Amino acid sequence: MLIKSTKRSDESENQVTDETVFNSRRDVLKKLGFLGAGSLLGGSALANPLDWFKDERPPKFVQSELSFNVDTSTKQTLTPESQAINYNNFYEFGTSKSDPAKHAQSFKVNPWKLEVEGLVENPLTLDYDDLLTKFPLEERIYRLRCVEAWSMVIPWIGFSLSRLLKQAKPLSSAKYVAFETVYDPKQMRGQRSRFLGGGVDYPYIEGLRLDEAMHPLALMTVGMYGKTLPPQNGAPVRLTVPWKYGFKSIKSLVKIKLVDKMPPTSWNILIPSEYGFYANVNPKVAHPRWSQARERRIVGASVLDQKRIDTKMFNGYEEVTSLYTGMDLARYY
Amino acid sequence: MKPIRIKPWKIQTLRLSIHGFSNLLLGFAYYQALLGLVLGDPVQYLLDFTGIGALNLLALSLVISPIASKLKFAQLMPLRRTLGIYSAIYAIAHFYAFVAFELQFEWLIIVSEIIERPYITVGFIALFLLTTLLITSNRISKNWLKSRWQKLHNYVYISVCLGVLHYLWAVKTIGPQPVIYAFIFALLLFARRKKITNLFKK
Numbered sequence: 001m002l003i004k005s006t007k008r009s010d011e012s013e014n015q016v017t018d019e020t021v022f023n024s025r026r027d028v029l030k031k032l033g034f035l036g037a038g039s040l041l042g043g044s045a046l047a048n049p050l051d052w053f054k055d056e057r058p059p060k061f062v063q064s065e066l067s068f069n070v071d072t073s074t075k076q077t078l079t080p081e082s083q084a085i086n087y088n089n090f091y092e093f094g095t096s097k098s099d100p101a102k103h104a105q106s107f108k109v110n111p112w113k114l115e116v117e118g119l120v121e122n123p124l125t126l127d128y129d130d131l132l133t134k135f136p137l138e139e140r141i142y143r144l145r146c147v148e149a150w151s152m153v154i155p156w157i158g159f160s161l162s163r164l165l166k167q168a169k170p171l172s173s174a175k176y177v178a179f180e181t182v183y184d185p186k187q188m189r190g191q192r193s194r195f196l197g198g199g200v201d202y203p204y205i206e207g208l209r210l211d212e213a214m215h216p217l218a219l220m221t222v223g224m225y226g227k228t229l230p231p232q233n234g235a236p237v238r239l240t241v242p243w244k245y246g247f248k249s250i251k252s253l254v255k256i257k258l259v260d261k262m263p264p265t266s267w268n269i270l271i272p273s274e275y276g277f278y279a280n281v282n283p284k285v286a287h288p289r290w291s292q293a294r295e296r297r298i299v300g301a302s303v304l305d306q307k308r309i310d311t312k313m314f315n316g317y318e319e320v321t322s323l324y325t326g327m328d329l330a331r332y333y
Numbered sequence: 334m335k336p337i338r339i340k341p342w343k344i345q346t347l348r349l350s351i352h353g354f355s356n357l358l359l360g361f362a363y364y365q366a367l368l369g370l371v372l373g374d375p376v377q378y379l380l381d382f383t384g385i386g387a388l389n390l391l392a393l394s395l396v397i398s399p400i401a402s403k404l405k406f407a408q409l410m411p412l413r414r415t416l417g418i419y420s421a422i423y424a425i426a427h428f429y430a431f432v433a434f435e436l437q438f439e440w441l442i443i444v445s446e447i448i449e450r451p452y453i454t455v456g457f458i459a460l461f462l463l464t465t466l467l468i469t470s471n472r473i474s475k476n477w478l479k480s481r482w483q484k485l486h487n488y489v490y491i492s493v494c495l496g497v498l499h500y501l502w503a504v505k506t507i508g509p510q511p512v513i514y515a516f517i518f519a520l521l522l523f524a525r526r527k528k529i530t531n532l533f534k535k
Contacts, residue, residue: 087373095508098373148505150374198506270506289450289503291442296376296435301369303376303434 061105061235063227068137068157077299078141079152081225087298088232089146090251092181092188095198099190100232107187107231114237118178118257121169131222131237135159140219142242144249145281145315149290151297156240157223162214170210170258177213178263179206179239180255200266206250207263207277208241211323217242221249243317245279276333280324281315285333336405344408348415355390355419359383359426366434376434383427385510387463388496390420392517395493399524414470417489421467424460424496452502459495462488487532493518 090100114131116124126134137157145151165177183191183203190197212218219240222229229235234251241248247267257263267275274288283293297307314320362382366375394416401409436443447457466486468474475482497518501511522529 082372083374087377089505091506095504095506096510097377101372150376195509195512198508200506289452291446291449294439294442296437298374298376301371301375303366303379303430305369306376306434306437308437308439 059105061107061230063230065227066132066137066157066223068139068223068226071139071141071155073141076141076143076153079154079298080301083298083301084152084154084224085230085233089246090232090234091198091200092190092202092204092252093232094190094196101230103189104231107235109231109236112236112254114253114256116164116168116256116258118259119171119174120258121171122167124164124168126164128236131220132228135163135220137222140240142219142240143315144240144242144246145295145311147245147247147275147279147287147290147292149292149295149311151295151315153297153299154224155226156219156221157226158219158221158237158240160216161218161220161239162216164220164256165210165213165258168258173260174258175210176259176261176263177208177210178255178257178259179208179250179253180257181205181250182252182254200270203254204250204266205264206239206248207265208248209262209323210258212241212320215320215323217317217320220253243281243314243320245281247275248279278324278329278332280329280333281311282313282329282333283311284313285330334405336407339408341408344411348412351412351415351419355422358386359423362386363426366430376430379430379434380427383423383430384500387420387423387427388500388514388518390416390423391489391493391496392514392521394420395489395518395521399521418467418470421463424463428457428460452499455495455502456499459492459499462492462495466492490522490529490532493522 086101087097088100089097090104093100093103110128112128112131114126116126137159139155139157141153141155143151143153181202181204182188185191185202188202190200191202194200208218219242221234221238221240222236224233229238231252234249234253237253238251239249239253262277265275265277267279268277281292286292292311294308295311297309299305299307362379365371366379369375371378394413397409397413397416401407432438432443436446446453448454466489469478469482469485478485497511497515500514501507504511
């Protein structure tokens with residue numbers, strides 16, 4: 001089943017800057033010598049006293065092209081790829097937004113093993129190729145709303161989580177789904193030290209209620225911008241739950257476990273007063289440090305390309321409303 | 334130990350290069366952010382660059398008097414003012430980036446954020462103090478304020494503490510960088526502990 005009906009909340013690709021155009025613009029600047037000089041002087045010359053002693057970036061991770069069903073429903077401007085892959089919260093590689101792109105380039109994604117287990121009739125193990133071939137891939141242009149009050153519009157590629165779960169056949173006792181990121185301190189510097197990893201107790205864990213997980217919008221994501229995911233965005237497979245704050249969209253998944261009780265989640269363990277289990281995008285419930293009423297949409301590379309917009313309930317994905325009928329979402333934040 | 338004395342033009346060169354570097358780096362950061370030459374979020378880039386830049390300059394300005402007294406190198410002392418001025422200018426550039434690019438002149442939200450979010454409140458107080466010191470950093474103000482001038486400029490220690498607190502608080506969780514800064518500034522304040530405890534005794 002392909003979900004292709006156009007809804008109000010669907011995103012569009014019509015105004016996407018073509019990558020070649022975007023890159024050639026950079027080339028022009030490079031030829032003029034701006035980019036080189038710029039990275040010397042600006043970069044993070046003052047950003048971190050330790051950076052002064054660091055050297056060049058390692059060679060870039062190689063992404064491969066994917067074939068997929070293109071999302072043609074159209075409306076909103078995409079975030080340029082360079083913004084989406086260079087501004088990441090992935091504390092396993094460091095707490096600064098530029099750390100993941102800097103420190104994840106040599107991350108190994110093949111071989112990979114993703115296990116679906118727990119209260120299921122048919123436990124599954126997917127290897128790297130399964131992730132890309134077991135289900136037909138489709139593009140979904142989703143809004144990503146971070147709890148820090150910024151947002152992006154990203155063309156993800158993947159398959160509905162519900163398809164995977166249906167294959168595993170959850171038992172009737174299964175009520176929740178627990179997710180787990182790979183634990184590999186050798187490759188992930190943030191996991192080696194609590195200091196670099198922001199105090200999170202790794203592996204990073206997340207959870208959804210089973211009915212949330214079965215919603216067709218919940219996407220097992222293997223690619224973005226037409227290619228496989230780069231490591232800083234959660235390669236080789238991550239979850240994307242567009243109606244919840246970004247931290248619910250757990251990266252580099254190795255385990256999906258069906259359980260009967262609400263599973264613990266990393267940010268909730270770290271600061272329970274700031275991060276709940278549900279974490280639905282909700283303009284009416286403020287975070288202690290960020291008002292959630294409005295957001296800054298990152299739609300260009302310049303500070304002048306930023307749009308301030310109202311944040312919508314469920315990030316504008318009204319079709320999930322029925323999942324929460326009768327729930328006090330101010331209490332269950 | 335023998336006091337150090339160098340030719341005045343050398344100090345002058347040092348001072349001019351502080352002017353040059355501070356302006357050039359700040360200009361370049363804004364230039365890059367405006368033209369979209371940075372990877373990632375340009376707003377965050379500008380906020381980080383100016384905020385951390387202000388802390389760096391403040392740290393440099395505070396490290397001068399311990400060095401000058403250790404090495405008996407009094408000629409360095411006027412550089413405190415130069416560095417302090419740029420620290421305030423970077424703090425203003427930081428606030429401007431927040432107002433203009435993060436919240437895009439939505440004044441109602443800006444005011445309520447300053448009041449409601451403790452980390453922004455302390456940052457704003459630090460900014461206010463640094464700006465006051467910037468305005469009164471000239472000779473005319475010094476002559477006019479007389480003995481009150483030093484009292485006023487001792488508030489730099491308060492703005493140091495508030496600035497670091499602002500940084501520690503602004504991040505989602507404690508990472509290495511804010512802690513390193515807290516440590517550096519703690520050392521700088523420790524180096525002048527006698528002076529600071531005297532301030533409290535009065």
